[in-house]
Amino acid sequence: MKDKLNLKRGVIYETIISTYSPDDTPNSAPIGIKYLGEGRVQARIYKGSQTLNNILSRRCAVANLTSDPILFYLTALKRGKHPPVEYSKSENVDAPRIREVDGHIELELVDSRQGSEYATLNFKVKAIYLAPGISRIYCRAPHALVEATIHATRIKMLLAKNRFREAERLIRLVNHYKDVIERVSPKTEYANAIREIEKKIGEWRKGRGLGQDPCKTTCMSNRYERGSWQSRRKSRSSHR
Numbered sequence: 001m002k003d004k005l006n007l008k009r010g011v012i013y014e015t016i017i018s019t020y021s022p023d024d025t026p027n028s029a030p031i032g033i034k035y036l037g038e039g040r041v042q043a044r045i046y047k048g049s050q051t052l053n054n055i056l057s058r059r060c061a062v063a064n065l066t067s068d069p070i071l072f073y074l075t076a077l078k079r080g081k082h083p084p085v086e087y088s089k090s091e092n093v094d095a096p097r098i099r100e101v102d103g104h105i106e107l108e109l110v111d112s113r114q115g116s117e118y119a120t121l122n123f124k125v126k127a128i129y130l131a132p133g134i135s136r137i138y139c140r141a142p143h144a145l146v147e148a149t150i151h152a153t154r155i156k157m158l159l160a161k162n163r164f165r166e167a168e169r170l171i172r173l174v175n176h177y178k179d180v181i182e183r184v185s186p187k188t189e190y191a192n193a194i195r196e197i198e199k200k201i202g203e204w205r206k207g208r209g210l211g212q213d214p215c216k217t218t219c220m221s222n223r224y225e226r227g228s229w230q231s232r233r234k235s236r237s238s239h240r
């Protein structure tokens with residue numbers, strides 16, 4: 001089952017963690033879990049969240065697997081008192097599981113470490129259940145790579161047309177996606193690909209006489225834009 005999910009060591013997967021609150025009502029919230037290898041996963045959970053309190057009290061949780069963005073949204077932002085999800089009992093742990101998701105990973109808490117803002121929790125995987133035909137677990141990296149690639153194609157075109165300010169805005173977004181990929185999916189094909197994109201953007205910039213430093217690009221684009229604004233003003237006054 002674990003092989004079917006093809007979990008990669010060091011990669012953070014986005015799941016929805018379901019737990020029981022002290023009054024036995026089910027609670028769920030999106031939480032990233034990092035696969036550590038050998039049936040272990042780690043989560044970093046902010047202090048003060050219901051999920052953290054519930055896990056520390058019952059020492060277990062279920063990671064529900066889904067790629068439904070609405071389910072992430074509803075369970076993160078708690079629209080209504082209880083998000084409209086249905087639960088059933090788990091097989092091996094004292095935590096509920098969400099019905100109608102792609103799969104479940106039942107988790108037993110091994111140890112926890114308190115930081116100033118969040119706690120780091122290590123779990124043992126007790127069992128994995130997958131819906132037939134499902135072999136994927138949501139990870140931000142491939143989506144971030146698609147977004148960065150879309151922007152990269154635009155950046156190339158914008159730089160070629162000297163539209164530096166628009167290019168810069170997209171370069172900043174690509175840098176953001178690079179940060180995301182390197183954090184959630186280090187040493188993977190996605191991390192290699194985003195580095196290639198960064199390299200290409202550097203080459204395109206160089207080709208337009210711009211430095212590698214985005215600040216230099218900003219100064220450059222200001223100069224260009226000031227120049228074009230001044231020349232527009234000049235040409236307007238010369239019409240008078």
Ligand SMILES: Cc1cc2nc3c(=O)[nH]c(=O)nc-3n(C[C@H](O)[C@H](O)[C@H](O)COP(=O)(O)O)c2cc1C
Binds near residue numbers: 033043046049073
């Ligand atoms: C995709 C996604 C991933 C998230 N990952 C985490 C995480 O790893 N750790 C965390 O503390 N919060 C994470 N959050 C935020 C929590 O889900 C959010 O704060 C939630 O409201 C906590 O609910 P609770 O108080 O019922 O536990 C994530 C949110 C989203 C949308």
